[in-house]
Amino acid sequence: MIEYVGENLLAGQVGDFLIVLSFVSSLLAVFFYFFGSDLNPELNSWKRFGRFFYRLHSFALLGIIGILFYLIYTHSFEYYYVWRHSSTALPTRYILSCFWEGQEGSTMLWAFWNVVLGNILIFTSKRWEGMVMMVFASVQAFLGAMLLGIYPFDIQVGSNPFILLREHPDMINLPFTTNPNYLNFVEGNGLNPLLQNYWMTIHPPTVFFGFATTLIPFAYAIAALWKKEYQAWIRPALPWTYFGIAILGLGVLMGGAWAYEALSFGGFWAWDPVENSSLVPWLILVGAGHLMLINRNKMRSMFSAFALSLFAFLLVVYSTYLTKSGILGETSVHSFADGLPGQLIIFLLFYLGLGLYFLIFRAGKFLIKSEEDAFWSREFWIFLGSLVLVISAFQITLSTSIPVINELFNTNMAPPAKPIEHYNSWQLPLTVLITLFIAVSQFLKYKKTDVKKFAKQITPSLILSVAGTILFTYLLQIDKFFINLLLFTSLFAVLANLDYFIRMVKGNVKKGGSALAHVGFGLVILGALLSAGNQKIISKNRSQININFDNDKDANNENVMLLKGDTILMDPYYVTYTNRSIDDKFVYYNMDYLKVNSQGKYEKQFSLSPYIQLNQQMGNVPEPSTKHFWDRDIFTHITFADLENLDSMSMEQYGEPDTLKLQIGDSLFTSNAIVQLMDFDRNVNIDSLGLEESDVALGVKIRAKTLEGERYFANPIMVLRGNRVFSIDDEIADLGVKFGFMGINPEAEKLSILIEEKNKNAGDFVIMQAIVFPYINVLWIGCIVMTLGTLVAVWTRFKQKSNVKI
Amino acid sequence: MKKTHIIAIVMIAVAIGAIISMVSDAATYADFNTAEQLAGKQIQVVGQLNKEKEISYQPEQDANSFSFFMVDNSGAERKVIFNGAKPQDFERSEQVVVTGSVEGGQFYADKILMKCPSKYNDGQADELTEITAESKS
Numbered sequence: 001m002i003e004y005v006g007e008n009l010l011a012g013q014v015g016d017f018l019i020v021l022s023f024v025s026s027l028l029a030v031f032f033y034f035f036g037s038d039l040n041p042e043l044n045s046w047k048r049f050g051r052f053f054y055r056l057h058s059f060a061l062l063g064i065i066g067i068l069f070y071l072i073y074t075h076s077f078e079y080y081y082v083w084r085h086s087s088t089a090l091p092t093r094y095i096l097s098c099f100w101e102g103q104e105g106s107t108m109l110w111a112f113w114n115v116v117l118g119n120i121l122i123f124t125s126k127r128w129e130g131m132v133m134m135v136f137a138s139v140q141a142f143l144g145a146m147l148l149g150i151y152p153f154d155i156q157v158g159s160n161p162f163i164l165l166r167e168h169p170d171m172i173n174l175p176f177t178t179n180p181n182y183l184n185f186v187e188g189n190g191l192n193p194l195l196q197n198y199w200m201t202i203h204p205p206t207v208f209f210g211f212a213t214t215l216i217p218f219a220y221a222i223a224a225l226w227k228k229e230y231q232a233w234i235r236p237a238l239p240w241t242y243f244g245i246a247i248l249g250l251g252v253l254m255g256g257a258w259a260y261e262a263l264s265f266g267g268f269w270a271w272d273p274v275e276n277s278s279l280v281p282w283l284i285l286v287g288a289g290h291l292m293l294i295n296r297n298k299m300r301s302m303f304s305a306f307a308l309s310l311f312a313f314l315l316v317v318y319s320t321y322l323t324k325s326g327i328l329g330e331t332s333v334h335s336f337a338d339g340l341p342g343q344l345i346i347f348l349l350f351y352l353g354l355g356l357y358f359l360i361f362r363a364g365k366f367l368i369k370s371e372e373d374a375f376w377s378r379e380f381w382i383f384l385g386s387l388v389l390v391i392s393a394f395q396i397t398l399s400t401s402i403p404v405i406n407e408l409f410n411t412n413m414a415p416p417a418k419p420i421e422h423y424n425s426w427q428l429p430l431t432v433l434i435t436l437f438i439a440v441s442q443f444l445k446y447k448k449t450d451v452k453k454f455a456k457q458i459t460p461s462l463i464l465s466v467a468g469t470i471l472f473t474y475l476l477q478i479d480k481f482f483i484n485l486l487l488f489t490s491l492f493a494v495l496a497n498l499d500y501f502i503r504m505v506k507g508n509v510k511k512g513g514s515a516l517a518h519v520g521f522g523l524v525i526l527g528a529l530l531s532a533g534n535q536k537i538i539s540k541n542r543s544q545i546n547i548n549f550d551n552d553k554d555a556n557n558e559n560v561m562l563l564k565g566d567t568i569l570m571d572p573y574y575v576t577y578t579n580r581s582i583d584d585k586f587v588y589y590n591m592d593y594l595k596v597n598s599q600g601k602y603e604k605q606f607s608l609s610p611y612i613q614l615n616q617q618m619g620n621v622p623e624p625s626t627k628h629f630w631d632r633d634i635f636t637h638i639t640f641a642d643l644e645n646l647d648s649m650s651m652e653q654y655g656e657p658d659t660l661k662l663q664i665g666d667s668l669f670t671s672n673a674i675v676q677l678m679d680f681d682r683n684v685n686i687d688s689l690g691l692e693e694s695d696v697a698l699g700v701k702i703r704a705k706t707l708e709g710e711r712y713f714a715n716p717i718m719v720l721r722g723n724r725v726f727s728i729d730d731e732i733a734d735l736g737v738k739f740g741f742m743g744i745n746p747e748a749e750k751l752s753i754l755i756e757e758k759n760k761n762a763g764d765f766v767i768m769q770a771i772v773f774p775y776i777n778v779l780w781i782g783c784i785v786m787t788l789g790t791l792v793a794v795w796t797r798f799k800q801k802s803n804v805k806i
Numbered sequence: 807m808k809k810t811h812i813i814a815i816v817m818i819a820v821a822i823g824a825i826i827s828m829v830s831d832a833a834t835y836a837d838f839n840t841a842e843q844l845a846g847k848q849i850q851v852v853g854q855l856n857k858e859k860e861i862s863y864q865p866e867q868d869a870n871s872f873s874f875f876m877v878d879n880s881g882a883e884r885k886v887i888f889n890g891a892k893p894q895d896f897e898r899s900e901q902v903v904v905t906g907s908v909e910g911g912q913f914y915a916d917k918i919l920m921k922c923p924s925k926y927n928d929g930q931a932d933e934l935t936e937i938t939a940e941s942k943s
Contacts, residue, residue, distance in 0.1 A: 380809075387817060394824060395827075414833035417848035639890070767892075
C-alpha cells in the first residue's frame with residue numbers, strides 16, 4: 001500500500017457519494033411523481049415526496065458541481081478530470097470553460113439547468129406538476145447515470161468526474177502511479193486553446209440553457225397526451241417555448257460570434273456538424289411555438305404542434321449523441337467529448353419510443369382532422385412556415401447524420417466535400433420562403449382576411465423593399481440571383497414587421513414583441529447575406545505567378561505572403577507587416593493598414609494584430625484580428641507562420657551565413673534593409689585593431705538603409721597575414737546583421753562578402769488572409785433585436801397567463 | 807384536390823429531394839487506388855503523411871500551393887496537392903484526412919484535416935487535435 005503525499009481524497013469521496021445520492025433521489029422523484037401525476041391541483045403526499053426527492057437531487061447535483069469547481073480551482077491534479085482539462089498556468093477566468101470542456105462537465109451543466117427549471121416548475125406548473133416533474137426527474141436520472149462510473153457485469157455505466165489520475169485506465173502501469181510524491185511533478189494537461197476565449201465562457205451555458213428549456217414543452221406535451229387533455233397544456237407551455245426560442249437562438253448565434261472572433265475559417269457559420277446540431281432543435285422549437293400559437297386561437301394542426309414539441313427535445317438528445325458519442329469523428333472540428341455511445345442511444349431511444357407511442361396512439365388517433373384553413377388566413381401561412389422549418393431541419397439533420405447513416409445501412413459516404421455549397425443550396429431557397437411568410441403573415445388576420453385591405457397595408461413595405469433591394473444590389477454589385485431574391489425577401493420581412501410595429505401596435509413595445517422578434521430575425525438573415533454573401537477577400541495574390549498548376553482547377557489565390565517590412569496592396573488598403581512581438585505564449589503579428597493620401601504619401605489608418613497561441617500539447621492555434629467599422633469589418637488572420645526559433649535565446653543567435661561576390665557599388669536586400677557597398681577603406685588603423693605590423697588590412701564601407709530611411713554603417717576588414725586571410729567582422733546590432741570581408745578577386749574586382757543575420761530576422765514572414773465583411777453589424781443588431789423581442793413576447797404571455805386558470 | 811393533399815405531396819417530394827442531394831453531394835471514403843477508378847467524384851482518403859519525402863511549401867514563390875506525399879491505410883502512396891496555405895504544424899500530424907479527387911496520379915485536395923498527437927500522452931490516439939484547411943474556389 002503506497003502512502004501518496006498531498007492528495008485531497010475527501011473531496012472526491014464526498015463527490016462520489018453525492019453522485020449516487022443525486023441519481024437515486026432522481027429515481028425516487030420519478031417514482032413518487034408517477035403516483036402523484038393526476039391532474040389535480042391539490043398537493044398530496046405523493047407530490048410532497050416527489051418534491052422532496054427532486055430537491056434532494058438538486059442539492060446533491062449542486063454539491064457535485066461545487067466540488068468539481070473547487071478541485072479545478074485548487075489545481076488538484078490527483079483527479080483525472082482536473083488534470084485533463086486545466087493547468088496551473090491557466091488564467092482563473094477560464095475555470096468555467098475547464099469545467100464543461102469534458103463530457104462529464106457538460107452533462108452536469110445540462111443537468112444544472114434542468115435543476116433550475118425544475119425548481120421553478122414545481123411552483124408554477126400547478127396541476128401539471130406531477131406529470132411534468134416526473135418527466136424532468138426521469139431525464140435527470142438519465143443524465144445522472146452518465147456520471148456514475150460503475151461497471152455492473154463489466155459494462156461501463158457513466159463516467160465519474162472524480163476518478164483519480166493514478167487510477168484512470170489510461171494511466172495504468174505508468175511509473176508515476178507508484179511514486180508517492182507524484183503530485184510534486186504532475187502538471188495539468190491544460191485547456192484546449194480554442195476554448196480560451198471569452199465567448200467560450202458564455203456560449204456553452206447559454207446553449208445548454210436553451211437545450212434544457214426544450215424539455216418543458218416536451219414534458220407538457222407528454223403530460224397532455226398521457227392524460228388526454230389535448231388543449232389545456234398549450235397555455236402554460238407556450239411562454240416557456242418562446243423563452244427557449246430566445247435563449248437557444250441567442251446561444252446558437254453566440255456560437256457564430258465565437259467562430260467569427262476566434263476561429264480562422266473566416267466567417268461565422270460553416271455548417272459544421274456541431275453548429276448544425278444546435279441549430280436544428282431551435283428550428284423545430286420555433287415551429288412548435290408557432291403551431292402552439294395557432295392552436296391557442298383555434299383547434300387546428302394539433303397533431304403537428306404535439307409532434308414538433310416532442311421533437312425539439314428529441315433532437316437535443318440526438319444532437320448530444322452526435323457530438324458526444326464520437327461518431328462524427330473525422331467530420332467535425334470540435335466534438336471534444338469522449339463518448340459513452342451506448343448509454344446515449346438508450347437515452348435517445350427511450351424518449352423517442354415514448355414520444356412516438358403517444359404521438360401515434362393518442363395524437364394520431366384523435367387529432368388528425370381534415371378541416372382546412374382558409375388560404376387568406378394567418379394560421380394557414382404560419383402552418384406553411386412551420387412546415388418549411390421542418391423541411392429545413394430535416395435536410396440539415398439528414399446531411400449531418402451521414403456517419404450515422406453509414407453505421408445503420410453499412411454505406412460508405414463521407415460528409416459533403418463542400419459543405420457550405422451543399423447546405424446553402426437547400427437552405428437559401430427555404431430562407432426565401434420563411435422570410436416571405438414572415439413578411440406577409442403579420443398583416444393577415446386569423447380565420448379570414450379582407451384581401452383588398454391586406455394589399456393596401458402591405459404595399460408600402462413592398463415598395464420600400466424593392467427600392468432597398470435595388471439600392472443594395474447596386475452598392476454591393478450583387479449578381480447572384482438567389483442572393484438578390486433573399487435580399488428582397490429579408491428586407492421585406494424587416495420592413496413589413498417594422499411597419500406593423502409602428503402602424504398597427506403604435507410602437508407599443510409590450511404588445512410588439514413578436515413583430516420586433518421578426519424584425520430581428522429578418523436583420524439576422526439580411527446581415528448574414530450582406531456580409532457572408534458579399535465577403536470580399538482583399539488579400540489577392542497579385543504579383544505571383546501560379547506556376548505549379550497548369551490545369552488550375554481550384555486555383556486559390558487568397559493567401560498572401562508578407563515579409564517583415566513589406567507593403568502589399570490589398571484594395572483599398574496597403575498593408576505592411578511591421579513586426580512580430582511575443583507575449584508569453586502569444587505571438588502577435590502587427591500589421592499596419594495604410595492608404596495613400598492626396599500628397600501621395602502613405603497614411604496609417606489602423607493596425608491589426610492577428611496572433612498565434614502557442615500550445616505544445618494541443619497544437620498552435622492562429623486567431624484572427626478584426627477591425628470593426630459601422631458598415632464593415634476588416635478581418636485578418638494568419639494562415640501560416642514560421643514558428644521556429646521563437647525563444648529569445650535562439651532569436652538572438654546568428655543563422656546560416658551567406659557569402660556573396662560583389663563589386664563596389666553593388667547593392668542587395670537583407671530582410672530589413674537595402675545594403676550597398678560604398679567604397680574601400682584603405683586607411684585602416686592597424687594599431688587600434690591590435691594587428692601586427694606586417695599585416696595588410698583593407699576595409700570596405702557598407703551602408704544599410706532601412707525601409708523607413710534610417711541609415712547604418714558597417715566596416716568589415718580583410719586582413720592578410722602571411723599567406724593567411726581572415727576577416728574582422730562588423731555588426732549592425734540594431735538590424736541584427738553582421739558583415740565579413742572574406743577575400744578579393746583582383747581580376748574580376750569581386751569582393752567576397754559574408755552576411756549573417758540573426759534568427760529573429762530570418763523566417764519573419766507570414767502568410768495571411770484579409771477579408772472584408774460588409775454590413776456585418778446588421779447581423780449582430782438583428783441578434784439583439786430578435787432576442788429582446790422574443791423575451792418581451794414571453795413576458796407579455798407570462799402576464800396574460802397569470803390571469804387565467806390553467 | 808385539397809390543400810392538405812397538395813402540401814403532403816410537396817413535403818414528400820422535397821424530402822426525397824433532400825435524400826438524393828445528400829447522396830449525390832456526399833464524398834466517398836476510399837483509398838487512393840479506388841479513388842483513381844472514381845474519377846470526378848469527391849473522395850475522402852484517410853492516411854499518414856510520409857515524413858521521409860518532401861513536404862513542399864515555398865510561400866515566396868506561391869503562398870497558395872502546398873504539396874506532400876501521403877500513404878493511405880492500404881499502403882498506397884500519392885502526391886497530394888493543395889491550393890492553399892500549408893496548415894500550421896503540419897509535420898506533427900499523426901493522421902491526415904484529405905478530400906478531393908485523383909487526376910493523373912496526383913490527388914488534388916480541396917480540404918485537409920489533420921490530427922496531431924498530444925505530447926503528454928506519448929501519441930496515444932485518444933488525444934487528438936483536428937485542424938482543417940479549406941481551399942475556397
